[in-house]
Amino acid sequence: MGYSNKTKQIYTDQLDAIAAAGLFKQERFIHSSQAADIEVEFPSGSAVKKVINICANNYLGLSSHPAVIKAAHEGLDTRGYGMSSVRFICGTQDIHRELEQKMTEFLGTEDTILFPSCMDANAGVFEAILTQDDVIISDRLVHASLVDGIRLCSAMHDTFKHSNMEHLEEKLQLHADKRLKLVVNDGIYSMDGDMAKVDELVALCEKYDAMLLIDESHSSGFIGKTGRGTHEHYGMMGRVDIITTTFGKALGGASGGCVSGRKEIVQMCRQKARPYLFSNTIAPVVVAGVLKVLDILNESTERRDKLERNAAYWRKGLTEAGFILKEGESPIVPVMLFNAKLAQDVSRDLFAEGVYAVGFFFPVVPNGQARIRTQISAGHEIHHLDKALEAFIKVGKKYEILGKSKQEIIDRYGQ
Amino acid sequence: MPDLNEMKEVILKYVINEYAEEDDDVTFDTPLISGGLVDSFSMVSLKRFLEVKYKISIPDERATPDAFDNVSKIAALVQEYL
Numbered sequence A: 001m002g003y004s005n006k007t008k009q010i011y012t013d014q015l016d017a018i019a020a021a022g023l024f025k026q027e028r029f030i031h032s033s034q035a036a037d038i039e040v041e042f043p044s045g046s047a048v049k050k051v052i053n054i055c056a057n058n059y060l061g062l063s064s065h066p067a068v069i070k071a072a073h074e075g076l077d078t079r080g081y082g083m084s085s086v087r088f089i090c091g092t093q094d095i096h097r098e099l100e101q102k103m104t105e106f107l108g109t110e111d112t113i114l115f116p117s118c119m120d121a122n123a124g125v126f127e128a129i130l131t132q133d134d135v136i137i138s139d140r141l142v143h144a145s146l147v148d149g150i151r152l153c154s155a156m157h158d159t160f161k162h163s164n165m166e167h168l169e170e171k172l173q174l175h176a177d178k179r180l181k182l183v184v185n186d187g188i189y190s191m192d193g194d195m196a197k198v199d200e201l202v203a204l205c206e207k208y209d210a211m212l213l214i215d216e217s218h219s220s221g222f223i224g225k226t227g228r229g230t231h232e233h234y235g236m237m238g239r240v241d242i243i244t245t246t247f248g249k250a251l252g253g254a255s256g257g258c259v260s261g262r263k264e265i266v267q268m269c270r271q272k273a274r275p276y277l278f279s280n281t282i283a284p285v286v287v288a289g290v291l292k293v294l295d296i297l298n299e300s301t302e303r304r305d306k307l308e309r310n311a312a313y314w315r316k317g318l319t320e321a322g323f324i325l326k327e328g329e330s331p332i333v334p335v336m337l338f339n340a341k342l343a344q345d346v347s348r349d350l351f352a353e354g355v356y357a358v359g360f361f362f363p364v365v366p367n368g369q370a371r372i373r374t375q376i377s378a379g380h381e382i383h384h385l386d387k388a389l390e391a392f393i394k395v396g397k398k399y400e401i402l403g404k405s406k407q408e409i410i411d412r413y414g415q
Numbered sequence B: 001m002p003d004l005n006e007m008k009e010v011i012l013k014y015v016i017n018e019y020a021e022e023d024d025d026v027t028f029d030t031p032l033i034s035g036g037l038v039d040s041f042s043m044v045s046l047k048r049f050l051e052v053k054y055k056i057s058i059p060d061e062r063a064t065p066d067a068f069d070n071v072s073k074i075a076a077l078v079q080e081y082l
Helices: A005-020 A066-079 A087-091 A094-107 A118-129 A144-151 A165-174 A198-207 A263-272 A284-299 A302-321 A340-352 A382-398 A406-413 B004-019 B040-054 B071-080
Strands: A037-041 A048-053 A111-115 A135-139 A156-160 A181-186 A211-215 A242-246 A257-261 A332-338 A370-375
Touching: A048 A382, A066 A284, A094 A111, A094 A257, A094 A284, A111 A118, A111 A263, A118 A144, A118 A211, A118 A242, A118 A257, A118 A263, A135 A144, A135 A165, A144 A181, A156 A165, A156 B040, A165 A181, A165 A198, A165 B040, A181 A198, A198 A211, A257 A263, A284 A302, A302 A332, A302 A382, A332 A340, A332 A406, A340 A370, A340 A382, A340 A406, B004 B040, B004 B071, B040 B071
Parallel strands: A135 A156, A135 A181, A181 A211, A211 A242
Antiparallel strands: A037 A048, A111 A257, A242 A257, A332 A370
16 A cells, blocks of 8 residues: 555654644535525534635625626526537637627637636736846735745746835846846735725836736726726736636626736647646636626726725724724725734634634734734625624734734734 | 845845745745755746846856855856856
């Protein structure tokens, strides 16, 4: 037997160490569809409990929208369940190309290529377009999928301090002689909810002849006046060279992602991006659902407008209650608790009060930056937010953290 | 040829600006790689900075974690290629 006791012990030791550090992740089983109100079995084997969900990426509340479900059903009926192929052999249907064209129009780019996920898009794009003669300069807080994609690429990799444009400019000067330069950012940073300075990034990239890539996974569908993303927010449509984004969050929440941008870059991905070439095409049922999502968003900005109002209402309520928040305008509202155990305890108590919100701590966020990350949705009604706020205040009072400064919380609970 | 002490100051300033947190006390002999302040990915950009700043080329085989482990060692390495 290849899996000896010695081998087994190596893994059990590692798993024990993860558990001992309080970092063992346990999944909660949801017995309903994704929505503001969900039914959750947690811990495993316990009775199903109805709770308000404030930790989904379901920003526009479209994950279980009747029109999206209907369109997905129709896609299933007319195009089948699976394609049993990668795109370039026999996995491209008319609706795959239709979705690529609609995403191109939606994002205001030149062309788009679909990937099984945005993780795959980010894993594939760098290696497809850059070589060892080139340099990638990324913000130090970009998403893990971008970091992994950059590591798979032979180009030199350098970083700049988070959102520090002076530091980026120094790096662009340092690498001025490289054949190609690519600056990499998130549009909205998923852990802090802050927005990249896209206007300044575009200006610097144009000044130093560098390409700009922005991952819009936490902004596509709702940031900007018509929800196109951070490039729309800053009036930079058409000036971001590469956008990667996901269909797994605001745009229906199922799965899939894309690279959208300059025509030649998209063509290079179609020829060379390994996650595109060597993994299955997106299932027709998902493509049909995303097409309907785009129709809904093109018809009206009602949902992103409601999301904006909900996020402002939630942020105001938590602030007035005395919680410390990460500043920002996005629907990602991190409630800062600084201590990992406190974050876990607060999350557990919120669940007992009927609110599902998860604690984040090292290594997902830096040491001493533990938090409850709340995410607001257009699927929330005011009564959801009021009830969740009531629960937060009750739990906040229990731990005596309301109105306390960061230092006071750290003094009491540690960092 | 640049003065060694001056060079050490320049490199130390770059390292502090690039990698140190507010409460890190970094000196000429602080272990950078083995101390966890600079990771192997960041080493690439540090090497790049030295090459551009001093107009030299450090062979990859000489740019080892040991040779880059503190500012004094880095300055000594740069001196070899001036």
